[in-house]
Amino acid sequence: MRLLSTLVIVVLAATAQIPIGLAEDDAESVGAQADNSELLAELATVPHKIVYETYQQDNWGLFIMNADGTGKRNLTNTPDVHEMFPQASPDGTRICFLADVEKDGDTIRSVYYMNPDGTGRKLVAEKARQPCWSPDGKIIAYVKQEFDRFNIADFASKGLYFYDLETGETTGHSNNNHPDEKKRIHHLYNPAWSADGKWIVSTVHAGMGYSHGILAIEVDGDRVIKLAIDGCRPNLSPDSTKITWSQDDRTVCVADIDFAGAEPTVSNARILDRHPKLHLYHPDFSPDGKYVVYSVGPGGRVPANGPGTHTDLAEMVGIRGIWNLYLKRVDDDSPGVQLTTGESVTNKEPEWLPVYPGKETAR
Amino acid sequence: MSSRCRLVVAAIALSWWLGACGNRESVSPELAEITTKTGVAMILVPGGEFMMGSDNGGTDETPRHKVVVTRFAMDKFEVTQDQYAAFQIPDPSHFKDPKRPVEQVRWSDAALFCNERSRREGLEPAYDEITFECNFEANGYRLPTEAEWEYAARAGTDTDYDFGNLPGKLRSYACYAANSTKKTDLVGRKRPNRWGFHDMCGNVLEWCNDVYSPTYYLESPDKDPHGPAKGEKRVMRGGAWNSSDTACRAAARYAELPGITDACFARDTFGFRCVRPLTPEELELLEQPA
Numbered sequence: 136m137r138l139l140s141t142l143v144i145v146v147l148a149a150t151a152q153i154p155i156g157l158a159e160d161d162a163e164s165v166g167a168q169a170d171n172s173e174l175l176a177e178l179a180t181v182p183h184k185i186v187y188e189t190y191q192q193d194n195w196g197l198f199i200m201n202a203d204g205t206g207k208r209n210l211t212n213t214p215d216v217h218e219m220f221p222q223a224s225p226d227g228t229r230i231c232f233l234a235d236v237e238k239d240g241d242t243i244r245s246v247y248y249m250n251p252d253g254t255g256r257k258l259v260a261e262k263a264r265q266p267c268w269s270p271d272g273k274i275i276a277y278v279k280q281e282f283d284r285f286n287i288a289d290f291a292s293k294g295l296y297f298y299d300l301e302t303g304e305t306t307g308h309s310n311n312n313h314p315d316e317k318k319r320i321h322h323l324y325n326p327a328w329s330a331d332g333k334w335i336v337s338t339v340h341a342g343m344g345y346s347h348g349i350l351a352i353e354v355d356g357d358r359v360i361k362l363a364i365d366g367c368r369p370n371l372s373p374d375s376t377k378i379t380w381s382q383d384d385r386t387v388c389v390a391d392i393d394f395a396g397a398e399p400t401v402s403n404a405r406i407l408d409r410h411p412k413l414h415l416y417h418p419d420f421s422p423d424g425k426y427v428v429y430s431v432g433p434g435g436r437v438p439a440n441g442p443g444t445h446t447d448l449a450e451m452v453g454i455r456g457i458w459n460l461y462l463k464r465v466d467d468d469s470p471g472v473q474l475t476t477g478e479s480v481t482n483k484e485p486e487w488l489p490v491y492p493g494k495e496t497a498r
Numbered sequence: 499m500s501s502r503c504r505l506v507v508a509a510i511a512l513s514w515w516l517g518a519c520g521n522r523e524s525v526s527p528e529l530a531e532i533t534t535k536t537g538v539a540m541i542l543v544p545g546g547e548f549m550m551g552s553d554n555g556g557t558d559e560t561p562r563h564k565v566v567v568t569r570f571a572m573d574k575f576e577v578t579q580d581q582y583a584a585f586q587i588p589d590p591s592h593f594k595d596p597k598r599p600v601e602q603v604r605w606s607d608a609a610l611f612c613n614e615r616s617r618r619e620g621l622e623p624a625y626d627e628i629t630f631e632c633n634f635e636a637n638g639y640r641l642p643t644e645a646e647w648e649y650a651a652r653a654g655t656d657t658d659y660d661f662g663n664l665p666g667k668l669r670s671y672a673c674y675a676a677n678s679t680k681k682t683d684l685v686g687r688k689r690p691n692r693w694g695f696h697d698m699c700g701n702v703l704e705w706c707n708d709v710y711s712p713t714y715y716l717e718s719p720d721k722d723p724h725g726p727a728k729g730e731k732r733v734m735r736g737g738a739w740n741s742s743d744t745a746c747r748a749a750a751r752y753a754e755l756p757g758i759t760d761a762c763f764a765r766d767t768f769g770f771r772c773v774r775p776l777t778p779e780e781l782e783l784l785e786q787p788a
Contacts, residue, residue, distance in 0.1 A: 282586035291588040316594060341602055346592040346766050436606075436628065446627060 171472045174464065178203035178472070183422050184251075184488040185474070186210065186221040186230060190455040190481035195443060197221050197232060197253075199488065202421070202462075204474035210253040217443045218247075220265070220452050220484050224272040225373065227251060227422075227489035229300075231259065231266045231275050235442045235453060242285040242442035244453075246277045248300070251488060259298045260305065264291075264452070267326045267335070274299055276335060278323050287445040287453060289367075290322035290340035295352070310357050317344040318359050320352070325368040328354075329394050330375035336392075336399070338367040349380060351399040360398045364390065368417060372424040373489075377465065379407065379418040379427050384450075387415045387429050389465055408463055408471065416450040420465075422489040427465055428474065430483035432458030450483075458483040529693050530783050531574065535619040538581065539574040541650075541694050542776060542784045543567075548649050549656050551715050552749035554663075558712035559749045566721040567649045569784060572642060573771035575685040575696050576600075576704065577611065585614050592766035593681040599702045601682060602764040604757030605641075605732045606630060608705045612639040612772050621774070630756075632707055634724065639772040641707040644733045644751075645723050646773055651736065651748040653693035658747045660691040660698075665743035672700030672746050678739040682766075698736055699746040702769030706733040710753030732756045738767035 181202035189198045189209075195217035200207040210230075211218045217235040224230070231248040246259040246266045259266065259275055262285075266277040278292035295308040313319040322342025326335045334351045343350065343359065349369050351360040362369075366382040371392065378392040378401060390404035407427055408415055418429040430450070437454050440446055449456030458481050463471035475482040530542040551562040580596035582589045590602040603611075609630055613623035616638025624633050624640035632640055642650070653660045661667050668674065671691070673683035678700075686696040708714075708725025710733045718725075725733065731753035737746035744750065757764055776784060 281588055284586040286586070286588055288588050288590075290590070322588065341588075341590045341592060342594075344592075344594075346602060 171470045174462075174469060174472050175203050178426075178462070179205075181421070181423075181426075182490045183227075184490055185428055185460070185485050186223060186488050187460060187475075187482055187485040188219040188221065188452075190444065191477075191479070193443060195219050195235070195453070197230070198482070199251075200474065202426075204460075204472070207475075210251075212253070217453070221486045222266055222268060223251070223486050223488040224268045225270055225489065226272050227491060229268075229272065230486075230488065231268065233264055233266070233452065237442040242445070242453075244280065244285060246275065246298075248275060260296065263296070265324050265326060267328050269297075269328050270330050270332050273301060276326055276328060278320075278326070281322075285441070287441070287447045287451060289324045289338075289451055290342065292323055293321055295320045295323060295326070295335070308352070308354075310352070310359070313357060318357055319343065323350075323352075325370075327369055327371045329371060329399075330373065331394055334394055334399055336362070336369045336371060336378065338369065340367075358398065362392075362399065362401050364388070364401050364404060370419050372420040373422050374424060377420065377424060379420060379465075381416050381418065382406075384414045384416075384434055385410050385412070387418045387427070389427065407465070408461070414450055417484045419486050421487045425465060426462055428460055428462045428485040428487065430458050430485060431461050432456050432481075432483065452484065455481040457481070460485050530780075530786075531694060532571070532780060532783075536581075536584065536615060538615075540571045540774075541574050542571050542780055543569060543646075543650055543693065544784055545569040546649070546654075548652055548654075550645055550648055550749070552658065552747065554658060555744070555747060555749055556751065558751050559715070561715055563715055563718070564720060565645050565649070565718075565723060567645055568722055569776055569781070570642075570646055570773050571776055571780060572646070572650050572695065572773045574690075574694060576702055576769050576771050577608075578685055582611070585611075585618065587611065587614070590764060595684065597684045597686075598682045599685055599697070599769040601702050601766045601769045603705070603768050603770060604764050605705045605754075606756055608641060608770040611770075612641060615639045615772060616774075624774075632724075637775055637777070639774045641705050641770060642773040643722070643724055644706045644708040644735065645718075647704065647706050647735045648748055650693060650695055651691065651698040653691045653695070655692070655748075658749070660693075660748065665746075668699060668743050668746060672697070672737065673739050674700035674737055674741050674743065674746050675739070676743065680740070682739050682769075698748070700737050700741060701739055702736075703734040703738045703741075703752060703767050704736045705756075705768065705770040706735055708733045710751070712751075730755060734768065740767060 186199050196211040197218045220233040222231045229248050235244050245261045246263045249256040262280040263277045266275050275298045281293040294311040298305050310318045310320050323337040326337035340347050349362045366380045369380040379389045382388045386409040387407045389407045390401045393400050414434040416430050418427045444455045460474040545568045547566045550565040552559045576599035579589045579600050609625040616623045621638035622636040624636040624638045657663045669677045670689050690696045709729035710731040711726040734752040
């Protein structure tokens with residue numbers, strides 16, 4: 136898939152003027168452009184890796200590649216288990232992820248973590264989903280499946296939980312049973328932990344008094360703040376000065392976010408990439424905050440059934456489709472690059488894996 | 499009569515109707531009510547003919563034309579959030595309460611709910627879960643056709659509302675813009691129509707099975723019309739908590755994209771209720787004299 140057309144980044148006023156509106160012909164295409172050799176050469180010098188979920192040969196697995204899309208290899212190699220939704224610890228020494236197995240006709244989705252070379256797999260929680268790391272890499276936050284029976288829906292969760300890697304103990308967020316519906320944690324997906332450790336930013340869908348939105352939830356308090364942006368699947372830059380998210384099916388945005396004030400605020404929202412037909416999802420900041428990698432594919436329902444692939448919309452975890460990964464610089468409007476290809480393979484949910492000298496990381 | 503179907507015949511008491519709706523032109527027939535295996539109240543609707551459409555509304559409601567509808571069973575109430583919880587389906591609703599109607603429902607999710615309900619009751623699911631084609635021969639649940647919906651909403655009348663043409667009484671029958679608290683109401687809090695259906699006006703718009711065409715009435719068959727074969731949008735009926743009285747008329751038509759390909763596409767005004775064919779026991783029940 137190679138799309139040629141004009142890419143426009145629209146920088147809005149330095150306030151949170153969301154939703155962002157663009158005419159369909161203002162920004163027509165995704166990432167890959169006619170001449171991206173300069174960016175590819177730059178990416179070849181980036182030490183960090185990208186982990187992502189791939190569906191091929193009837194199996195989901197986690198793959199890893201270099202920042203320029205070279206050196207792809209399978210990290211998991213488990214034909215009987217479906218691994219998805221990789222999330223790298225901030226220091227790059229661990230990857231947590233989801234694994235689906237079939238049991239008595241139902242899908243059991245669990246959270247695990249492992250070393251970046253694929254070894255040392257450890258269970259965090261069964262019937263759980265959507266993990267993310269604390270900034271010190273000591274805690275994995277995740278949400279529990281709302282009902283005992285599996286459901287593929289993005290918002291099929293209840294409560295927010297914290298797994299301590301050192302003690303193996305799990306604690307629940309103090310708002311999990313809050314008497315106020317607007318604070319009682321329900322139907323979160325795609326959480327991201329701020330660098331100061333004080334906030335978790337997450338999508339909420341049909342819960343906490345909202346039809347749909349992006350919230351900031353205080354980790355050690357009970358405050359819940361609705362951010363002034365519409366959309367889903369937020370991701371924070373490692374220093375938490377920027378946020379990227381899908382404003383709608385076809386638009387990935389970037390904005391500034393400030394956690395230093397009385398409550399988190401978003402400003403200077405702008406479109407990173409957009410396409411009139413294809414869907415753009417799962418944006419993720421690079422460890423240096425310079426790039427965003429994201430998934431691009433057709434929308435629509437996928438004719439499949441669990442536990443490897445379920446029937447629902449292609450952007451959801453565990454749903455296959457012809458999706459591939461693209462990358463763009465954050466702070467200029469230069470052309471992006473397409474990092475994966477494949478008409479019969481799904482590549483989505485990309486996650487940067489930091490690689491730092493001296494750390495036990497992927498090489 | 500099936501032991502699993504609890505009969506509550508005469509749910510609509512004549513005395514209540516006479517007291518509450520003193521200006522009705524006719525007394526409603528008593529329709530049989532059952533409780534399904536999954537505990538849902540349904541009303542057994544006899545087949546019949548009625549005048550579908552209106553000359554008092556939008557052009558898509560014309561021409562007013564005679565339609566024959568085959569008997570069917572229809573939910574007495576809009577599908578509620580506790581019905582989703584009973585099936586362990588995450589509740590997509592904005593306004594949470596077990597007895598409020600489920601909303602923010604895509605048409606496709608409503609169809610999938612119908613199938614799940616069918617499976618739970620040992621019935622044949624009506625929808626293909628990839629193409630969403632409806633098998634009308636299946637004995638399981640499905641969304642009502644537009645004709646079935648209007649037939650049930652009219653409940654034997656040919657006025658704008660089943661209680662007459664003047665919307666003054668609508669406050670007693672509907673949660674709509676003039677009396678809502680900017681959200682849904684508990685199902686069944688308003689008066690039912692003369693066949694016993696609650697919230698046919700207001701609360702949430704109700705998905706129908708039919709594809710929408712503004713000109714369908716010019717070409718629709720006289721008997722059991724199922725809607726056009728193709729089209730982008732699906733029909734919604736009945737008005738919602740934020741609708742005007744005009745939009746709550748029995749003939750008023752609305753249409754929206756079904757949301758088959760968009761996870762986030764839904765509004766907190768979109769809900770539904772289910773129908774299914776009658777079982778042999780229910781058919782026998784329906785044919786008994788009241």
